[in-house]
Amino acid sequence: MTYQDLLKETVGGSPSAAGAFLAIRRRDSLRGIQSNPDHHLWNNRGTWWCHFTLHRADYTAERIRVSLRTRELEVARLRRDELLGSLAR
Secondary structure, eight states, X not given: OOHHHHHXXXXXXXXXXXXXXXXXXXXXXXXXXXXXXXXXXXXXXXEEEEEEEEEOTTSOEEEEEEEOOOSOHHHHHHHHHHHHHHHHO
C-alpha cells in the first residue's frame, strides 16, 4: 500500500498537487534555529499520524491528517518523509 492510498482512504481522495505547495519549515543553521525531526508528526494513543497543510494555487489551503499506521517513531519518520516527498513532486 502506498501513502497515496493512505491519503485516499483517510481524506476521501488524493489532494491534487498541481499548482500546490506544502507549508514546510527549513533548517536555518546560520541563525541557530534547530530542525525538529518529529515535525508534522503526532502520537495519538500510540499510533503516529502525519499532519500538514497543502496550499493551493487558488489561495485555498487544506489541512491533511494521515495515519502512518505504526507505533514506532523511526518508522513514522520514514513514512512521513516518503509521504511528503511524494506530494512535493
